[in-house]
Amino acid sequence: MRISHKLQRHRESEDSTKPTFSFEFFVPKTSQGVQNLYDRMDRMYQTHPQFIDITWNAGGRLSQLSTDLVSTSQSVLGLETCMHLTCTNMPVELIDEALEKAYVSGCQNILALRGDAPINAGEWKPCDGGFSYAKDLVRYIRKKYGDHFDIGVAAYPEGHPEESGDDMLIEYLKEKIDCGADFIVTQMFYDADIFIDWCRRVREAGINVPIIPGIMPITSFASFMRRADWCQIHIPEEFLAKLEPVKDDDQLVRDIGTELISGMCQKLLDSGYVTHLHLYTMNLEKASIMILDRLGLLPDESDNVQDNVMPLPWRKSLHPKRRNETVRPIFWQRRPYSYVARTSQWSADEFPNGRFGDSSSPAFGDLDLCGSTLIRQSGKRSLELWSTPTSLKDISNLVIDYLHGKLKCLPWSDVPLNHEVDPILPDLIELNENLIITVNSQPRINGAKSSDRVIGWGPSNGYIYQKQYLEFLLPKSKLDQFLSIVGDGTTLTYFAVDSANKVFSNHPDDAAANAVTWGIFPGREILQPTIVEKVSFLAWKEEFYHILDEWKLNFAENGKPESVKLLQTLIDDYLLVNIVDNDYVSPDNTIHDLLRKLY
Incomplete structure (x- = not known):
């Protein structure tokens, strides 16, 4: 099912007051890593995510693994899956091949991205026979496949290294929506106030599709600082004040980080702009599960029993x-x-x-x-x-x-x-x-x-x-x-x-x-x-x-x-x-x- 339709169906259900969530996974580099990821995805299925998404690695063996992971998660694990697709190193022929594989596997959701420049490539440039912007990819998918795919696009609440003006970024986001995008997934952030103010400006710009915040758990102090620096995002004083004194204790960092991220998520949910959280798992499960547990979003005995029972005694395929x-x-x-x-x-x-x-x-x-x-x-x-x-x-x-x-x-x-x-x-x-x-x-x-x-x-x-x-x-x-x-x-x-x-x-x-x-x-x-x-x-x-x-x-x-x-x-x-x-x-x-x- 298309993600926007799933979110709409939930909003209209008896359980509409309970927020929903999803997970992102990236493509491992080894066959054993793929096996371990399948096992982890299978365990996280038990939390009942609305969907998962799989990142795209343009070109070579890993892009093949992206489509294989999508097919397996749909066909074997029965997980509604969204496939990332980028313009980086992707001529139209390869884009067509990836879309066809997604279509055949039953995948109905694509996150259309321009993508980052390849490592050591300097500034981003389109490849021969490829697209320059995500909006072009959105337009192409919509023209070729009609309404089969739900198309998501990325957004940057705290700006983008290649564009200094926030208003211009919202204008670019509006162009992507006007080309046929159905939902928005944002870059990670840690300042809820900045994000909520950005949501207000997005809605004022006439953008009314679902906004899905990208939530990055905190697992160690070094990775927390590195990711914040890489994405050029603001770290609230409260985060630094609580995490710096325990930065050499990974267990304490994760526990305090869970408390901080959970509080941030609750503030987002209370704002009225957000009803769904998208967790960047980094192919790990513990930190994401801790956040969901703290927010009370994991299934328990008080949930509708039948919603947690399988339709058949084996996992139903979505192929x-x-x-x-x-x-x-x-x-x-x-x-x-x-x-x-x-x-x-x-x-x-x-x-x-x-x-x-x-x-x-x-x-x-x-x-x-x-x-x-x-x-x-x-x-x-x-x-x-x-x-x-x-x-x-x-x-x-x-x-x-x-x-x-x-x-x-x-x-x-x-x-x-x-x-x-x-x-x-x-x-x-x-x-x-x-x-x-x-x-x-x-x-x-x-x-x-x-x-x-x-x-x-x-x-x-x-x-x-x-x-x-x-x-x-x-x-x-x-x-x-x-x-x-x-x-x-x-x-x-x-x-x-x-x-x-x-x-x-x-x-x-x-x-x-x-x-x-x-x-x-x-x-x-x-x-x-x-x-x-x-x-x-x-x-x-x-x-x-x-x-x-x-x-x-x-x-x-x-x-x-x-x-x-x-x-x-x-x-x-x-x-x-x-x-x-x-x-x-x-x-x-x-x-x-x-x-x-x-x-």
Whole structure:
């Protein structure tokens, strides 16, 4: 949704008295930095920002990363995203390419900027075939894409190094609005009085679009002074008087800085000119979250419960091709990035409501769609996170640490575990202690309220159901025992497959999709958003064993032969198994009782 429309909708809502906020992130320089940023953005999603924006790095690899970040935040994280776009080093051909990528990803918001001069380039100059001013870029976007994009522009409440007259800057701002801009985001500042007086003059000039103040948290005294000097902005005496005496204590600087910035923000909100705050995160989260907490803007128990509940049990994508997506296989529950990548080539009508797909789908073919590596950590970071396991006990201990929250990810699980598994957590730990390595799971749920803050999803006044599900590694030596215990006359159904693609199953119809999560809501059809079925499980099996192989290769490259041997044993001598207890009513713990017989 366009930012101006989101802000208008909020103003017209029952919660209109509560200000809104957004976050800015910049493009990291390394692949591990990108991974860390995705994790941070995912955590900050929980604060319910109205949108995020991604800065633009003109030219070269980083500009490609800008569009990749925008696409991922829209498609995987479900975050409304605004893409910066500058005139610096950008001929029309590159601008067209960036806009097309934003359009295809579902992004509907562009912050159109002239941009700064490249480092060591002296004064700013337009490139051949490019634009000289932000207003030209605004006019071009509006002419080419009509009303698809909301277009934001920058403003400078305390002046600009290249223009001494404040009145002239407001006149330039009016020109950008007249060319089709929809909202304003300002440069950072620390003097609320200067900003409020500037807002008054902007409104008097006939500019009536939303004014969004850019808020820079204070994290250290040196960075605070450096940024203020670089932007040539005024620092109030109160700020200096409180921060200078503690300038060598970063913790105190951040705490006092949070108090000062929060007070400044409250003054802005009280002025009547501002209803939305835009925080420059510098790709960090703590300082921004502290400010929002101090202002009382973070969601809590007093907020509308349903506003904090997901529409589906997995993060809904904002990509236009995925708007009709209502079903996902449970196997990618904790690997949403690779799942979205593997289904990115599907057309809009290939996200079905019942039968999941077919083997001709690209989702079940090219693993290269997931990027150059299936483990979303660098080789060095992998060693730091998961060390060098040399026994199955070492692997099980890693999983147990993940279950306890000591690890935020595993090679096959990109996202942290949530509290949904709490009812079966002791059983999962026991299984791993007995060397049954668990990969994925969900507990039985029989009619929980859809508004439940842990497991709730979907419309209000509904009820949620889940079948108990477990995915784990089984030694081939115990396969016959497992098959004998499960049998054919129980409520349990399973698929088991090895790396050579040999499949064992007791499903009555291998082609059928087994819904393992569903919801019942007033006046609606039953929703069945999470399933188990054979074709997608075989696709996941391919990915899972590739993950083990990549993990093994990292050990080989780092001279860890015992770890290489262990991973090869997992690949050669273990099956990947999923099992569903279709009796979601019984209080019996059937799956775990069965697996205990394998100890």
